[in-house]
Amino acid sequence: MPAVTPALALIIFGAGAVAGGLGALLGIGGGVFLVPFLNLALNFPIAAAAAISLTTVIATSSSVSAGRAGKQLINLRLGMVLEVATAAGGLLGGVTAQTLAQTTVQKLFGVATAVVAIVMLGRLGRRNVILDPSVEPGLLGGRYYEDESGGVVTYRVKRLPAALAASFVAGNLSSLLGIGGGVIKVPALNAWCGVPVRAAAATSAFMIGVTATAGAVIYYGHGQLVPALAAAAVLGVQFGSWSGLRLGARASARWLKVLMTVVLFVMSALMFWRGTQP
C-alpha cells in the first residue's frame, strides 16, 4: 500500500479536483479519470485505486442528490427498483475483484472505457426529451419541470428488464473498476427505457452511492482502502465538482464531449496496454 506523504496527498487532492471538475462539466462521475491516474501514473494497485475512487463516488452521489432533493428530477421509485440490481452487481463485483488478477481488471477497464467512448460519440449533439403532458407517468414514470422545453415533461418507463440488466452490469463494473457506472446506466435508461436524459442522470447519480458502498465496504474490509488518500481524493473531488458546476453553464457541451471521448480512448488504450504487460 502506498505511504502517505504531504506531497502525495496534495497530488491526489489535485487529481480529485480535476476528475471532479471534468465529471461535473460532463455530467458523469470522475472515476474514469481518477482510476487510471492512480493506477498508471502513481502505480497504486488497481484495487487501491478503485477503492479510493469508490469513496469519491459515494461523496459525489450523496452531495449531488442532497442538492437535488425536492426538484423532482430524481425518480425515487425507479431508483429504488434499480438499486436492487445495482447493489447486487456491486456486491458481486467487490467479491470478484478479490480474485481477479490486476492485469485482467486493467484489460476490462480498457474495454469498458472504449465502449463508453463509442457510446458518447454516437450521442454527440443528441437531446432526448419527451414532451407530452397528457401521458400518465404510470407506476415508475415521472414528471418534472424542464427549462429547455419550457414545460412539464412526463415520461413512462419502458422495458424495465433492460433497465434492471443494465443496472446490474453497471453495478458490477462499478465495484470492479472503481467507477460510478452512470456512463452505462444513463444511455441505457435514455435510449431503451424512455427516461429523459436529465432524469436518468439524476436517478443514476442517486443510485451510485448505494452501488459504490456495496463495493467500497469490501475493499475497506480487505485493507485496500488507505483512509488518508481517500480523504484527499474525496475533498479534491468535492472541490472540483463544486467549481465545475459553477463553470458548467458557460462551457459548450459538444466540445467537452469530444474532449472526453478523446481522453477516454487514450485511457482505454493505456489501461489495456498495461494489462497486456507481464
Place this chain on the structure above:
Amino acid sequence: MSPVSPVIDVAGQPVSRLETILGRVLRVGVTASSLCLAVGLALSLAPGMANAARVLLHAGIIVLLATPAARVVASIGEYVVERDWVFVSLTAIVLAELLASLLAAVYGRRL
C-alpha cells in the same frame, strides 16, 4: 429538526416527504464525513497527531460508507409509514445486499 411541510414544486406536485427526508440524511452524512476527513487529513500531516488522525480518518470513511445505507433505512421507514409494502420489500432487499457486502468484507478476509 423542523417538521416537513408540504412544498409545491414547479411541476405542481407536492414534494414528497421521502425526498425531503432523504435529502437531509444525505446532506448530514456527507457534511459530517467530509469534516472528519478534512480534519483527519490535516492532522495526519502534522507531527505527533497520528492517533487522532487515524481515528478521525476511519470515522470519516465509516460515516461516508454509512450514509447511503442510512438513506436506504430511512426509505424503508418512510415506505412503512406509507404502507407501501412493495417498496418496503424492495428497499429491504437493497439493505440486505449492503449487509451481505459487509459480511463479505468481514469474513472474506479470512478465506
